[in-house]
Amino acid sequence: MNIEMTVRPGISQISPYVPGLTDDELKEKYGLTQVVKLNANENALGPSPLAIDALVREASHVHHYPDGSSEMLRNAIAQFHGVDPNCVLAGNGSDNVIKLLAETFLNPGDNIVTPNPTFSEYELAALVMDAQVKLVDLADDFTYDVESLVAAVDAKTKLLFICSPNNPTSTIMTEEQFSYVLDNTPENVVVVVDFAYNDFSTRQDRAQVRHSLFESPRVVTLHTFSKLYGLAGLRVGYGLAHPDLWAYVNRIREPFNVNRLAQRAAAVALTDAVHRDASILLAAKGKAHYGRFAEQHGLFMPDGEGNFTLIRVGDGKAVTQALMAKGVMVRHGFRGILDCIRITYGTDEENEQCTRALAAVLDRR
Numbered sequence: 001m002n003i004e005m006t007v008r009p010g011i012s013q014i015s016p017y018v019p020g021l022t023d024d025e026l027k028e029k030y031g032l033t034q035v036v037k038l039n040a041n042e043n044a045l046g047p048s049p050l051a052i053d054a055l056v057r058e059a060s061h062v063h064h065y066p067d068g069s070s071e072m073l074r075n076a077i078a079q080f081h082g083v084d085p086n087c088v089l090a091g092n093g094s095d096n097v098i099k100l101l102a103e104t105f106l107n108p109g110d111n112i113v114t115p116n117p118t119f120s121e122y123e124l125a126a127l128v129m130d131a132q133v134k135l136v137d138l139a140d141d142f143t144y145d146v147e148s149l150v151a152a153v154d155a156k157t158k159l160l161f162i163c164s165p166n167n168p169t170s171t172i173m174t175e176e177q178f179s180y181v182l183d184n185t186p187e188n189v190v191v192v193v194d195f196a197y198n199d200f201s202t203r204q205d206r207a208q209v210r211h212s213l214f215e216s217p218r219v220v221t222l223h224t225f226s227k228l229y230g231l232a233g234l235r236v237g238y239g240l241a242h243p244d245l246w247a248y249v250n251r252i253r254e255p256f257n258v259n260r261l262a263q264r265a266a267a268v269a270l271t272d273a274v275h276r277d278a279s280i281l282l283a284a285k286g287k288a289h290y291g292r293f294a295e296q297h298g299l300f301m302p303d304g305e306g307n308f309t310l311i312r313v314g315d316g317k318a319v320t321q322a323l324m325a326k327g328v329m330v331r332h333g334f335r336g337i338l339d340c341i342r343i344t345y346g347t348d349e350e351n352e353q354c355t356r357a358l359a360a361v362l363d364r365r
């Protein structure tokens, strides 16, 4: 049987995701005893100890299904943001919320507008629905070109994705730019702003959650526990939007989309201001460390926020591979910026190890 005859055409056109080596595979390949994992924008501090205690306490209850509406977690999130719990939809990671939005809004032939480069899940979610993807290049310094973003919106546009700070460039959308986007796009286009890394930032002019955003079902903001809260392995994220919008999304959401351990740990993680502040501080130190390195070596590093940075190194793939041989894992291969690598900020020691290895690799060229 030729299975491709049966598969939906849109699916056969999607390139399969090729995962990089795991840290264990890397150790084995290069005979390393230790690797520095700076390739997935995870939290170098690990999870909040309070969240781990909560998770362990919950573990003996995993024979029961989770609360299908994640009520306790949604209440905790609502309280944290000062919004109504009905404005919150919890997901199996924010990836899950992105997919649900695509499934809810996109017909074949519709389109989404996204910056380029950006987080790949927006595009994947659209392609799965046989929708088109309209990419709008960032400016040369990787800041947002909001005029072009708005100009790309047409009668077929249903969703406009913004990522701030943007993965992989780390650059932000300012509040002023965000207002411009909202003022210059039709009411029937849902604007989705992914704030996965926004809480690492203290920049005053950045776009942020404002209660007025949720007065009508026009805007969705996305948030995750995978980054600042260090719970990537548990898979939990959420969206904030007007309850009318979630009422439709909830019709197709899997009933038990957030597991018990994740619900419990995430709710407690929100209360751990010590862990949150330490994570923000560590990211700020990482930014300063790589900023100094880039300046010393005359390398371009965008003016960014979040817990990661891009650095322009020439041949991103070759540099990434050379770093791997030295036990340092970073990411490369983002569309249109193959001359850059993305480095997640680690602990002080990990950052030192990374820049030492990077200096050696760059000197050898």
Ligand SMILES: Cc1ncc(COP(=O)(O)O)c(C=O)c1O
Pocket (backbone or CB within 6 Å): 040, 041, 092, 093, 094, 095, 096, 119, 163, 166, 167, 194, 196, 197, 223, 224, 225, 226, 232, 235, 236, 237
């Ligand atoms: C911008 C952005 N949004 C969402 C996610 C996914 O987060 P989650 O782990 O909650 O699915 C990531 C993960 O890398 C990301 O970079």
